Amino acid sequence: MEPKIETTDVVVVGSGAAGLFCALNLPPQLKLRLITKDEAMNSNSYLAQGGIATLKSQDDYDAYFEDTLRAGHYENSIESVEIMIKSSQGIIGDLLGYGVDFAHDENGPSYTREGAHSTPRILHHDDITGQEITSKLLEAVGRCHIDEFMTMVDIIAKDNICRGIVAVDRQKNIHIIYAKAVVFATGGIGGLFRFSTNFRHITGNALAIAIDHDIVLKDISYIQIHPTALYTRDEGRRFLISESVRGEGGILLNAAGERFVDELQPRDVVTEAIKEQMAKDNSDHVYLSLRNLDKDAIRPRFPNIYQRCLEEGYDLLYQDIPVTPAQHYFMGGIKTDLEARTSMQNLYAVGEAGCNGVHGANRLASNSLLESLVFAKRAAQLIADSLGGIEQKFPAIDVSRYHDLTDLELKHKQLIMDEIKKRDRDFYDKWCRDEA
Numbered sequence: 001m002e003p004k005i006e007t008t009d010v011v012v013v014g015s016g017a018a019g020l021f022c023a024l025n026l027p028p029q030l031k032l033r034l035i036t037k038d039e040a041m042n043s044n045s046y047l048a049q050g051g052i053a054t055l056k057s058q059d060d061y062d063a064y065f066e067d068t069l070r071a072g073h074y075e076n077s078i079e080s081v082e083i084m085i086k087s088s089q090g091i092i093g094d095l096l097g098y099g100v101d102f103a104h105d106e107n108g109p110s111y112t113r114e115g116a117h118s119t120p121r122i123l124h125h126d127d128i129t130g131q132e133i134t135s136k137l138l139e140a141v142g143r144c145h146i147d148e149f150m151t152m153v154d155i156i157a158k159d160n161i162c163r164g165i166v167a168v169d170r171q172k173n174i175h176i177i178y179a180k181a182v183v184f185a186t187g188g189i190g191g192l193f194r195f196s197t198n199f200r201h202i203t204g205n206a207l208a209i210a211i212d213h214d215i216v217l218k219d220i221s222y223i224q225i226h227p228t229a230l231y232t233r234d235e236g237r238r239f240l241i242s243e244s245v246r247g248e249g250g251i252l253l254n255a256a257g258e259r260f261v262d263e264l265q266p267r268d269v270v271t272e273a274i275k276e277q278m279a280k281d282n283s284d285h286v287y288l289s290l291r292n293l294d295k296d297a298i299r300p301r302f303p304n305i306y307q308r309c310l311e312e313g314y315d316l317l318y319q320d321i322p323v324t325p326a327q328h329y330f331m332g333g334i335k336t337d338l339e340a341r342t343s344m345q346n347l348y349a350v351g352e353a354g355c356n357g358v359h360g361a362n363r364l365a366s367n368s369l370l371e372s373l374v375f376a377k378r379a380a381q382l383i384a385d386s387l388g389g390i391e392q393k394f395p396a397i398d399v400s401r402y403h404d405l406t407d408l409e410l411k412h413k414q415l416i417m418d419e420i421k422k423r424d425r426d427f428y429d430k431w432c433r434d435e436a
């Protein structure tokens with residue numbers, strides 16, 4: 001079948017928080033193509049439970065900055081962290097403008113706390129903050145403008161300048177979309193792991209494409225394993241038990257019912273402690289207990305988590321739940337500057353797909369939605385300012401290698417796993433070898 005050839009100003013790939021917010025911040029007169037691999041709602045942003053961190057007052061600036069760096073093992077980009085924190089109040093204002101509703105009482109916003117935050121500074125909407133944010137952003141974008149079930153399989157690039165993308169739709173038609181600017185907002189790599197809290201279809205396609213085109217990457221072995229996913233013997237996505245459950249006082253117990261770690265340490269520290277404990281107990285899980293918390297407060301604070309655990313046969317009010325670590329977040333990615341520019345001209349990467357160094361070696365809880373929004377907006381602003389000077393070109397492209405999507409996914413996985421192995425053999429052996 002002949003490919004469909006299209007021309008636009010900007011292509012945004014992905015409909016999570018980063019892609020939607022980038023699209024919303026582009027000037028309406030630009031021709032925009034927003035495509036996404038699955039249903040528009042099926043993004044990791046939608047799954048976010050805990051919330052979105054923000055600078056609640058100037059007094060908290062130093063502590064927020066230090067918490068972010070401490071969690072990131074001081075490998076963070078200082079400039080990125082400064083920009084993220086300083087932009088946070090403006091971003092929250094934007095979200096409120098789109099109708100996002102955060103928990104509050106008569107005195108103002110009600111902030112919650114998560115692991116490694118020294119104070120409550122996280123805005124949330126029950127335990128479905130991501131759903132609240134993405135559904136309001138989707139409403140603003142207008143679902144009809146999003147091409148669902150359209151998978152980017154490659155970029156069109158010549159002389160290190162990006163000229164558009166190649167995508168495949170649900171009917172397996174190939175689309176060549178020429179554009180002056182392309183924004184990768186394709187999220188992380190969780191779908192490559194057997195146990196992950198991420199959607200299965202989020203498999204790092206943009207990262208593999210970047211590797212294939214020699215685009216510069218950063219920190220790609222910095223992959224966060226979340227300490228507490230609900231343990232189940234079933235295959236598929238693992239249900240996350242948000243950090244805020246521990247933030248509100250939930251405790252971790254070993255097989256003998258004893259505490260074995262300070263639950264509010266950074267995620268990587270708690271994950272390691274759980275892994276060691278599982279080995280000592282010769283078990284594939286430990287337990288999370290909320291039995292010491294006020295029973296009347298649990299259900300209203302964690303309605304989604306409570307319900308999901310009940311469906312799995314655990315009543316959080318009275319039973320400890322089995323939990324285990326699972327792949328959760330990708331700190332590394334395609335290297336970007338502070339405006340989300342990659343090493344290839346006219347190509348941007350925002351959200352989890354990109355890496356501006358804000359998270360360092362380990363992400364502080366609830367910084368990722370914020371980071372996605374802050375830098376997606378900056379990318380949109382730069383694209384708006386620079387697009388006029390870009391001459392559109394239409395290099396020819398051979399599409400014969402894009403017909404077999406399953407084969408392409410396998411090749412992408414191989415490219416990514418090989419690259420992680422090259423960067424950090426220890427991490428690969430510990431967390432990736434069984435997945436490759």
Ligand SMILES: Cc1cc2nc3c(=O)[nH]c(=O)nc-3n(C[C@H](O)[C@H](O)[C@H](O)COP(=O)(O)OP(=O)(O)OC[C@H]3O[C@@H](n4cnc5c(N)ncnc54)[C@H](O)[C@@H]3O)c2cc1C
Nearest residue numbers: 014015016018037044045048050051152186187351352369
């Ligand atoms: C269970 C869970 C809970 C979380 N809780 C929190 C939290 O409380 N606070 C917080 O700050 N962060 C949280 N996070 C992390 C956060 O939600 C995401 O990391 C962040 O929102 C990333 O947004 P994104 O837009 O970059 O990617 P995503 O939201 O993952 O969106 C990626 C998009 O790209 C599309 N896509 C992928 N590949 C292709 C392709 N080849 N072609 C076309 N489209 C493609 C996908 O379909 C999807 O629409 C959580 C993550 C998970 C999984």
